Amino acid sequence: MTHILGSKRDFLDWNDEDAMEFLEITRDIADHPEFRKLEQFTHHLHTNRYQHCLNVSWYTYLWAKKLGLNYKEAARGALLHDFFLYDYRNNPPIEGNHNEIHPIAAFTNAEKYFEVTDIMRDCILRHMWPNTSASPETREGYLVSVADKYCAGIEVGSKSYYAIYPVLKQIYEMIEEGLI
Numbered sequence: 451m452t453h454i455l456g457s458k459r460d461f462l463d464w465n466d467e468d469a470m471e472f473l474e475i476t477r478d479i480a481d482h483p484e485f486r487k488l489e490q491f492t493h494h495l496h497t498n499r500y501q502h503c504l505n506v507s508w509y510t511y512l513w514a515k516k517l518g519l520n521y522k523e524a525a526r527g528a529l530l531h532d533f534f535l536y537d538y539r540n541n542p543p544i545e546g547n548h549n550e551i552h553p554i555a556a557f558t559n560a561e562k563y564f565e566v567t568d569i570m571r572d573c574i575l576r577h578m579w580p581n582t583s584a585s586p587e588t589r590e591g592y593l594v595s596v597a598d599k600y601c602a603g604i605e606v607g608s609k610s611y612y613a614i615y616p617v618l619k620q621i622y623e624m625i626e627e628g629l630i
C-alpha cells in the first residue's frame with residue numbers, strides 16, 4: 451500500500467488512529483493478489499488503478515466517518531469500485547458504454563473474491579453517477595461517487611473537474627482547512 455495522493459496525512463503513520471483503522475478495514479482487499487493486479491493498469495493518465503482505488507477509499511473513509519455513515523462498508527465499497535481487470539480502450543471484454551459496463555465488471559469481481567454488503571454493492575454499481583442515469587440509493591454510495599470525481603481531479607491534475615462539480619471544490623477546501 452502506498453501514499454494517498456493529495457492528502458496531508460500518511461496512512462502508514464502509526465500515530466494516526468484513522469490511518470491504522472483504515473488499514474485494518476481495507477488490508478485484506480488491498481493485499482489480495484487478484485486485487486493487486488490493478489497496479490498493472492494505467493488510470494487517469496498519471497497513476498494506476500490500484501492507487502486510484504486506494505485514494506477513493508481513503509477519502510470516502512474519512513468523509514463517511516465524519517458524516518456518521520457506515521464508514522467501514524463505504525471504505526470497502528470504495529476500494530472495490532473500479533475492480534475491473536482490463537484496458538477499456540484496447541481490450542474491453544464486453545461491448546458497450548464504459549461508464550455503464552465497468553461498474554458491473556467491478557461488482558462481479560468483488561463478489562467473486564470478497565463478501566459484498568448492500569451498501570458496498572451500491573457504492574460499486576452506482577459510482578459513475580451523475581455520468582450515468584442511475585443514482586445511488588445510499589448516502590455512502592453518493593459519497594463514493596463524489597470521492598471518485600474528487601480523486602480523478604487530483605490525479606489528472608485538471609481544475610475542470612471543479613468547474614463541472616462545484617461541490618468538489620467545497621469539499622477540497624474543507625480538507626485544506628482541516629475540517630474533514
Ligand SMILES: [Fe+2]
Pocket residue numbers: 531532552553577578
Ligand atoms: Fe469507475
Ligand SMILES: [Fe+2]
Pocket residue numbers: 502506531532598
Ligand atoms: Fe474510479
